Amino acid sequence: MTNQTYSLKSLSDLDIKIIDGDRGAEYPKSNEILKNGYCVFLNAKNISSEGFVFSDIKFITFEKHTKLLKGIVKNNDIVLTTRGTVGNLALFVDKLSYDAVRINSSMVIIRNENPNIITDFLYKVLNSDFVKNQIKKISYGSAQNQITVKDIKNIMLPIPTLDKQKEFLELIYLWDNAVNQYKKLIEYLNKYKRMTLQHLTESNVDNNKIIFKQKLLEEVCIVNIGTKFEGNFKYKVKAEIPFIKINDLNIPGNEKYIIKTKLSLNRKDIKKINGKLFYKNSIILPKVGASALLNKRGILSRESVIDNNLLCLTANEKECNSEYLYQILLTLDLSKISQESAIPLINKRELSNIRIFIPELDVQNKIANILKKYDELIENKIKIYKLLIKQRLLISNKFFL
Secondary structure, eight states: OOTTSEEEEEGGGTTEEEEEOOOSTTSOOGGGOBSSOSEEEOOGGGEETTEEOOSSOOEEOHHHHHHOOSOBOOTTOEEEEOBSSTTOEEEOOSOSOOSEEEOOTTEEEEEEOOTTSOHHHHHHHHTSHHHHHHHHHHOBOSSSOBOOHHHHHTOEEEEEOHHHHHHHHHHHHHHHHHHHHHHHHHHHHHHHHHHHHHHHHHSEETTEEOOOEEEEHHHHEEEEEOBOOOTTOOOBSSOSEEEEOGGGGGSTTOSSEEOOOSEEEOHHHHHHTTOOOBOTTOEEEEOBSGGGGTTOOEEESSSBEEBTTEEEEEEOTTTOOHHHHHHHHHTOOGGGGEEOSSSOEEOHHHHHTOEEEEOOHHHHHHHHHHHHHHHHHHHHHHHHHHHHHHHHHHHHHHHTO
């Protein structure tokens, strides 16, 4: 779409309301935000870059709800985060079985009352790079990013005719459908993989009954903590040995094998500080922080050094197949052994004493090969899924050039 086919107007000029949450004296205190209640009280976790996430919902009572004035979410409202993680959007479609839904003080409601704008089109425009770049420019704050209602009202939107809006949505819906189908396929394959592992551990391989033994993790692998480096130690960007930190687990391409790292070390430097080198195919996982409670696991693709916020498990090759160990570790909920404190912590001793079911090594090899093929298939589908998302974004952004 060229700039001759749409008019560029601010939200305030388009009969689109920006509604703040209630920030008055009755705003819920922390002890009034509950696990169960009458009204959903949205928090930042519920608004992701992909829309609503209702996996960790908080509530307020009916009494508290009736004392609040602004901030009730209605059908087809768009919720925008305005503090902390600024710019996440979610379109509310009233298909949820909640009595009422409210925003908290770190978000606003964008309510479309313009008959010449399709709400779903508005949502797509607000999610485009055209608008996101504006939000980046107007957000401010050193400790915490934020944007004001006044700034939001001044955001400029490219609004074409209704026919052009419909044309755009028809095209994007086709891509949305392809993306959603691949997302469902990936979810199904992951579910089927878990079922396969459960079936194999309860049944047989090659029609032979499998005998599983219960063993402590420390009986089949060596559990270690990474190396603590002093603050004045100088890391290298490009050196001989990869140096892995928790955030490296989140780098695209490191979903299973840790291939990319931001930092590295020379062997000479490692010796100076008595650093520990861990073998290829060892498995790492977060030891401290919120990441410790997530299902983050990684396999070293080469000899590496890790920092002391990570744990490393190196399989005893005579007892355990490293791929089998990795697959078993993916099934463990380590939050059960996390120390209760302000910052989650996985204790090395507690991890070492976890019991797992383990068959003979040759059976482990067969199970590992089956599950590895699943991972390769899932990885292939994820690549296509990401490519579809990228292409959909390109088409969407091109529409507003």
